[in-house]
Amino acid sequence: MIPHQTIDALHTFLIIDAPPLVAASLCALSCALVGNFLLLQKRALLTDAVSHSVLPGIVLAFLIIGTIHPIGMTVGAWLAAWLTITTINLLKRLTPMDTHTLIGIVLTTMFATGVVLLERTHLDNVHLDIQHALFGNLSAIIAPDGRVPPTILFLGASLLCAALFIVIVYKELVLITFDDVYARTIRYDVPLLSVGWTAVLSLVLVAGFQAVGAILILSLVISPVAAAHLYARRLPQQIGLSLVFALAAVFVGYGASLISGINSAALIAISAGLIQIYAMFNAKQHSRARYAGKPPSRLP
Amino acid sequence: MSEVRPILTLEHVWAGYPHAPPVLENICYQSPLPRDGKGHAIAIIGPNGAGKTTLLKVLAALLPVSAGAITLFGMPLTAERVADKVAYVPQHHTIDARFPTTPLDIVLMGLYRRIGFARRIKDHHKQEAMLALEQVRMHQHAHAPYGTLSGGQKQRVFIARALVSRAQLYLMDEPLNGIDKEGHAIILDSFHRITQQGGLLLCVHHALATVKEHFSHALLLNKTLIKDGTSIDVCQDETLKQAYIS
Numbered sequence: 136m137i138p139h140q141t142i143d144a145l146h147t148f149l150i151i152d153a154p155p156l157v158a159a160s161l162c163a164l165s166c167a168l169v170g171n172f173l174l175l176q177k178r179a180l181l182t183d184a185v186s187h188s189v190l191p192g193i194v195l196a197f198l199i200i201g202t203i204h205p206i207g208m209t210v211g212a213w214l215a216a217w218l219t220i221t222t223i224n225l226l227k228r229l230t231p232m233d234t235h236t237l238i239g240i241v242l243t244t245m246f247a248t249g250v251v252l253l254e255r256t257h258l259d260n261v262h263l264d265i266q267h268a269l270f271g272n273l274s275a276i277i278a279p280d281g282r283v284p285p286t287i288l289f290l291g292a293s294l295l296c297a298a299l300f301i302v303i304v305y306k307e308l309v310l311i312t313f314d315d316v317y318a319r320t321i322r323y324d325v326p327l328l329s330v331g332w333t334a335v336l337s338l339v340l341v342a343g344f345q346a347v348g349a350i351l352i353l354s355l356v357i358s359p360v361a362a363a364h365l366y367a368r369r370l371p372q373q374i375g376l377s378l379v380f381a382l383a384a385v386f387v388g389y390g391a392s393l394i395s396g397i398n399s400a401a402l403i404a405i406s407a408g409l410i411q412i413y414a415m416f417n418a419k420q421h422s423r424a425r426y427a428g429k430p431p432s433r434l435p
Numbered sequence: 436m437s438e439v440r441p442i443l444t445l446e447h448v449w450a451g452y453p454h455a456p457p458v459l460e461n462i463c464y465q466s467p468l469p470r471d472g473k474g475h476a477i478a479i480i481g482p483n484g485a486g487k488t489t490l491l492k493v494l495a496a497l498l499p500v501s502a503g504a505i506t507l508f509g510m511p512l513t514a515e516r517v518a519d520k521v522a523y524v525p526q527h528h529t530i531d532a533r534f535p536t537t538p539l540d541i542v543l544m545g546l547y548r549r550i551g552f553a554r555r556i557k558d559h560h561k562q563e564a565m566l567a568l569e570q571v572r573m574h575q576h577a578h579a580p581y582g583t584l585s586g587g588q589k590q591r592v593f594i595a596r597a598l599v600s601r602a603q604l605y606l607m608d609e610p611l612n613g614i615d616k617e618g619h620a621i622i623l624d625s626f627h628r629i630t631q632q633g634g635l636l637l638c639v640h641h642a643l644a645t646v647k648e649h650f651s652h653a654l655l656l657n658k659t660l661i662k663d664g665t666s667i668d669v670c671q672d673e674t675l676k677q678a679y680i681s
Binding site: 175229231303304306307309310312313314316317319320321322323325364367368369370372373 | 453454495496497514515517518521523525529530531533534535536537540541544547548550552553556580596600
């Protein structure tokens with residue numbers, strides 16, 4: 136017979152500890168999935184732009200529906216994220232400016248618009264918690280009545296959308312990421328692909344931003360992928376490894392948070408960073424040992 | 436009997452980059468007629484800034500024409516026609532060398548147009564890509580990481596990607612630049628293969644000394660077309676002096 140204390144501990148784990156762990160894992164997997172393409176396109180900082188640009192979307196959603204309803208806020212944030220990425224893409228095509236400059240311009244403009252909207256509409260008395268914006272609110276994701284929390288459902292749906300989209304148009308995404316000029320010459324840069332990718336990206340980033348905050352989402356998009364990039368010979372390998380590293384960062388960081396009581400999102404971000412630092416040194420030796428003494432032309 | 440037509444014609448073409456003065460000015464050109472079903476290898480030569488790469492980009496529908504008309508096989512040049520009939524090989528250093536991919540994956544991209552959007556790659560596509568790699572003697576490196584290839588090997592992979600697409604007009608930007616002797620011979624062999632199959636090759640080439648050796652025809656450009664014809668005619672000292680000194 137299982138002792139009562141064990142059942143109580145398991146019950147507490149399922150209600151309080153497991154939901155944040157599941158949420159962080161789902162978020163880590165979806166961020167790593169899209170991060171593979173963002174990093175190779177040298178556009179990982181789009182994540183930062185999106186996390187700042189959701190503010191006007193949230194305020195406008197509040198103005199339209201008149202209440203802080205999670206679905207309304209989410210749709211507002213998603214539309215703002217979509218608009219941000221689309222604007223950056225459009226300006227990139229129409230102007231000679233580089234992507235990073237455009238990200239900086241759009242990010243600050245959108246965020247400032249959000250601040251102005253807040254002030255002009257007298258919504259500035261609405262509680263905006265900076266700590267939650269930066270580090271999310273993982274510990275608030277609990278299942279007191281045994282039901283799956285909405286945040287987990289949203290994160291799960293965003294992961295499913297991202298995975299399905301990538302599986303269906305994998306070769307097209309790889310082509311526009313590897314050689315967008317060639318993609319244009321064979322007419323593979325179709326608007327449907329661009330619109331679909333922007334929608335999926337916005338969904339993943341908004342879902343992640345709400346759950347784990349701006350710092351952790353940036354870390355989960357970049358670090359596991361950057362670490363996997365150092366080992367992989369082919370993109371499928373890189374994607375697989377990045378998913379493993381992302382989950383490892385979540386489990387190590389969350390475990391450390393349970394022991395120390397420190398903010399779990401921050402510890403997950405630190406774990407992801409440490410994995411990347413380890414990979415930077417380890418992969419260097421790994422590649423030296425593999426290619427020692429062989430000129431590039433004779434590699435297998 | 437069907438009439439033999441030039442593959443490519445340009446009539447008073449003006450083109451350039453957005454928000455900038457035109458690079459190409461009033462270009463009128465007609466590609467040499469195919470002979471016995473065989474095409475031609477044409478070198479595009481001219482000083483730096485003459486518009487050689489710009490011309491390739493215009494022909495690949497990557498840059499718009501601001502005035503004039505281009506026809507391909509007697510029909511107006513459109514992005515759709517380019518996708519079906521043109522293969523563009525840019526300079527390999529424009530591609531991220533650290534991208535986790537292999538020569539086989541890259542050559543398969545040349546088949547994407549035929550495979551179709553959101554369709555799976557099948558085994559026979561891989562076999563076809565391997566054959567193209569064999570033609571440029573890169574089949575032994577088919578699964579090597581792209582970043583470990585030398586510049587010449589990368590160039591050969593991109594040429595294999597163009598070959599596998601079965602295009603009729605090949606646009607190559609300095610494919611022989613910085614290539615060793617062995618790579619040179621292999622790339623020239625692929626030029627021969629293209630022309631033997633009736634294809635037209637337009638290739639930006641810098642080494643004036645080897646134009647006559649490698650190309651049957653040449654096109655001397657300095658924003659406008661200075662001269663075109665057989666490479667022997669174009670590469671006369673006086674003509675070159677006129678383009679390079681002006």
